[in-house]
Amino acid sequence: MLANLQLVLDNPEVNYRQTSNLQGVLMEQIDTEYAERLHQNTLNPYSMSVIREGNKTIWNISTLNQEAYEQIIMPLLSDSFQSFEMKKKELSIKILEKDLTTKPKNELMQDFYKGEVSKYINIEFVTPTAFKSEGHYIFYPDVRLMYNSLMNKYSAASTEVDMRDESTLEELMKHSEIVHYKLRSVPFPLEGIRVPGFVGTITIKIHGNQTLASYAKLLFSFGEFSGVGIKTAMGMGRIRLYEKGSDKNVHKDE
Numbered sequence: 001m002l003a004n005l006q007l008v009l010d011n012p013e014v015n016y017r018q019t020s021n022l023q024g025v026l027m028e029q030i031d032t033e034y035a036e037r038l039h040q041n042t043l044n045p046y047s048m049s050v051i052r053e054g055n056k057t058i059w060n061i062s063t064l065n066q067e068a069y070e071q072i073i074m075p076l077l078s079d080s081f082q083s084f085e086m087k088k089k090e091l092s093i094k095i096l097e098k099d100l101t102t103k104p105k106n107e108l109m110q111d112f113y114k115g116e117v118s119k120y121i122n123i124e125f126v127t128p129t130a131f132k133s134e135g136h137y138i139f140y141p142d143v144r145l146m147y148n149s150l151m152n153k154y155s156a157a158s159t160e161v162d163m164r165d166e167s168t169l170e171e172l173m174k175h176s177e178i179v180h181y182k183l184r185s186v187p188f189p190l191e192g193i194r195v196p197g198f199v200g201t202i203t204i205k206i207h208g209n210q211t212l213a214s215y216a217k218l219l220f221s222f223g224e225f226s227g228v229g230i231k232t233a234m235g236m237g238r239i240r241l242y243e244k245g246s247d248k249n250v251h252k253d254e
Helices: 016-029 032-040 066-077 105-114 143-157 166-175 210-226
Strands: 002-009 046-053 056-063 083-086 091-103 120-129 131-133 136-138 176-185 188-190 193-195 198-206 239-241
Touching: 002 066, 002 210, 016 046, 016 066, 016 083, 016 188, 046 120, 056 066, 056 210, 066 091, 091 105, 105 210, 120 210, 131 143, 143 166, 143 176, 143 210, 166 176, 166 210, 198 210, 210 239
Parallel strands: none
Antiparallel strands: 002 056, 002 091, 046 056, 083 091, 120 198, 120 239, 131 136, 176 198, 188 193
């Protein structure tokens, strides 16, 4: 099961620059043994981000399987979790609202088998996004790196499906073209360094058959929960899909 918990916070000072501090808050709320397991993972079964939506500050926590939902989101849903302290920033934060949405993973597969999807995928990178390749940060939407990231995240969070397949990756890369973009570079502060990242929108056109278009849509739909790229458990790489002409009312902090 995929899940996303939105916590509306009362303090507008909280933004994506504080997500490493919020990760500490998150670890304080969950079982110590499970937290230790998470620290040992290369790819984690959750992502989080902070966004401004209208006049609201929203802390998003998404989980990618049932165990992560039970271990991470359920403690945050407890009535006892109504406020927290960000010690490094000396901020006391109240939680004004909690909004939970869930999506069975088999819904993604059902959508895949339905067949007819648009061959255009519109993606908004809501928080700073980056990839790492051969020891270097890549802060633009490289098609191969995006697909590879999503395939790896899906496989790591699932005991039933392995999405990692080099021939499929090659087909996706060969038949995917970025036909529109509106991007800007935004650094992401992380543990004393500034990771180069980007935010904005792109449109990908799939030139292959309908099956390939459905597969690409499945991966990016999963990415709305997992994030894409590096450090998604610390606030980077949040994406959302949108239809052309829709109102993208998510405002990024500069």
